[in-house]
Amino acid sequence: MPKAKGTKEKFEKLEQIVTDLENTEADIDKALKLYKEGVAVVCGLSLELKDISKEVNILKEKMDGAFALTPFDEDDGDSDDDE
Numbered sequence: 001m002p003k004a005k006g007t008k009e010k011f012e013k014l015e016q017i018v019t020d021l022e023n024t025e026a027d028i029d030k031a032l033k034l035y036k037e038g039v040a041v042v043c044g045l046s047l048e049l050k051d052i053s054k055e056v057n058i059l060k061e062k063m064d065g066a067f068a069l070t071p072f073d074e075d076d077g078d079s080d081d082d083e
Helices: 004-021 028-055
Strands: 056-063 066-070
Touching: 004 028
Parallel strands: none
Antiparallel strands: 056 066
16 A cells, blocks of 8 residues: 555654654754645645545444445444444
């Protein structure tokens, strides 16, 4: 899964940026550069996570015992409706 690997790497990059920002002492130029880089990573991750959530389906059991796939973003979070 190339997308998942890229997403993991971006989260790791974001963690490193946060660590670097926490350890940056009085160098405003470096902090600003890291901040901008972090914002770019967050924007990219946001788009990727939206795409991923569109691909995720939830398997629900209906009252008759059959199963149906429901898109993740359409799930209302109340799993008791079909039981």
